[in-house]
Amino acid sequence: MASAPLPLAAIPIAFGTDGWRGILGVDITMERLLPVAAAAAQELAHSAPTSLTSREVIIGYDRRFLAPELAQAICSAVRGCGLTPLLCDTPTPTPASSWAVVQRQALGALVITASHNPPEWLGLKIKGPFGGSVEGDFTGRVETRLAAGGLTVPIPGEVGQFDAMGAYVAGLQAKVDTAALAEGLDRLGLTVIVDPMHGSAAGVLPALLGEGATNSGAISEIRGRRDPLFGGNPPEPLAAYLGELIGAVQASTAAGRPAMGIVFDGDGDRIAAVDERGRFCSTQLLMPLFIDHLARARQLPGSVIKTVSGSDLMQLVAEDLGRQVLEKPVGFKYIAAEMLSSEVLVGGEESGGVGFGMHLPERDAPFAALLLIEALVEGGVPLGERIDALQQRCGGAAAYDRLDLRLANMEARRRLEAKLAEAPPSAVAGCPVLEVVTTDGVKLRLGPSHWLMLRFSGTEPLLRLYCEAPTVARVNEVLIWARELAEAV
Known part of the structure; x- marks a missing residue:
């Protein structure tokens, strides 16, 4: 995959939906990173609850180029x-840093990572003392300090x-009976093939x-070795980047x-x-399964939180089980805020971030994986069959x-934003628009499980088009x- 041309100048420091990110060596430099880290640390100390006496800040990092060195810096x-x-001794998943914050009662965490962005990117995430991403008000105060x-x-x-x-693995094992999961997989004759995309969740x-x-x-696991180029693609869980995993699953099943x-x-x-058939299942399909498993099998309390780009199937399954559904803008920080203020069963976004009320107010993919395996072991059927049954039961097949x-440039973005704000389309591909939702971007409702959403990325110069x-x-x-x-704009 060819990378976009490097910009000639750094963009102003600003926090997006989850942290500050940019191109390493252009936007992310030692000269810029150290003041941002200092401002973030100062704000963590200033905003800490009066009951929190710790002076400790967890420092985490992923497997990207120079991430360990910049974390040390x-x-x-x-x-x-x-x-x-307090520095993590190896590259670790971001939720491991969040877990450490809560377990050690630290002020928060600073994590050197660019998450799913292309290989040339790096950045900084800030985690609060509650073990989740800080809100926009917090990052606004960091920018003011800068x-x-x-x-x-x-x-x-x-x-x-x-x-x-080690602390993270032990903590998750205390929450889920992993020995029973391993036995259940053997009983079903099911193999789980893990693809960490060369990232810090390997192993x-x-x-x-x-x-x-x-x-x-x-x-078993594939692509577990460190590769700062991530095989030439962004380490993002999209079907286009998962050819090796899909092939391995199909080969095992065959x-x-x-x-x-x-x-x-x-x-x-x-x-x-x-x-098991090689079908890619994003959280648009996994979230309904989590809702069903946690509410029906585990009988846990709480509402369901989805982002505006989430599948209608999430709402259908939640309503089938008598659960309230709240819809938020894109960005897990909005879900985390709800998890901190009310009782939540599960919250998730279409891009793969899922958090659970029984755990942290944070996206935690390894913990989600344990609950996914638990749901399949409990149900006794493979993933595809379980999802198909949910869709048939709730009428949300889509x-x-x-x-x-x-x-092309920021001017093109401004023109398109203005056009959508002033006169959103009245029809989409021959279908009349029934409702326009502007919670985040522009969502054009065309019918049940039928919609288009246009939204500008909070961390990249991209326009995202979503459709169900x-x-x-x-x-x-x-x-x-x-x-x-x-x-055309």
Whole structure:
């Protein structure tokens, strides 16, 4: 996959839907990163609850180029704020840093990662003392501190380290009976093939299920070695980047042992799956399964939180089980805020982020993977059959896809934004628009499980086109129509 041309100048420092990200060596440099880390650390200390006495800030990082070195460097910025940096001793999934914050009662975490972005990107995520992403008000105050200047001088020195991965694995094993999951997979004759996309969640799921599961063939892993280029593609759980996983699942099933694939993004906070037939299953299909399993089998309390780009099937399954559904803008921080203020069963977004009220107010892909396996073991049928049964029961059978368009320049973006705001389309690909929703971007409702949404990315110079429709052919037709609309502006 060819990368886009590098920009000639850095873009202003600004936080998107989850952190500050940019191109390494252009936007993300040592000169820019240290003040951002200092401002974030100062705000963590300033905003901490009065009951929190810790001065500790967890420092995490992923497997990207220079991520370990930059994580080490920002420790000096944190120390310069009079705080104590504590560095993860290996690259770890971002939710492992969030877990460490809660378990150690730290002020928060600073994580060097660009999550699912292309290989040339890097960035910084900020986690609050509650173990989740900070809200927009918090990052706004960080930006204010940066603009004011006068930040502290970094203080080099030895940095304390700890086994974040070991603590995280032990914590998840205490929440889910992983031995029973391994036995259940053997009983079903089902193999789980894990694809961490060369990212920092490599090895986590095999470690959770144990050596016995690996030896029995219940679990295996591909693309687990570190590769900062991620095989030439963004480490994002999309079907276009999962040819090896889909092939491995189909080969195992054809050989007589049904398989499913589980994929994590570059920093382990997003999940997707591949069913036994080789069908890609995003969280548009997995979220309804989580809702059904947690509400029906586990009988856990709470409402369901979905983003505006989420499948209608999420709402149909939740309503079938008598659960309230709340719809939020895109960005897990909106889901996390709801999880902190009310009782939530599960919250998720179409891009792969899922959080659970029984766990952290945070996207946690390895934990989601455990619950996915638990749902299949409990139901006794493979993933594809389970999803098909849910769709038939709730009447939400539909296809979904997303198309990302890189815009020519910011002026093209401004023109398109203005056009959509002033006069949204009254029809889409021959179908009249029944409702226009502007919670986040522009969502054009065409019918039950039939809609188009246009939204500009919060972290990349992209226009995202989302579509759910009764058939794959109709999804493709609508996305082509939307692309032509965008390119004509």
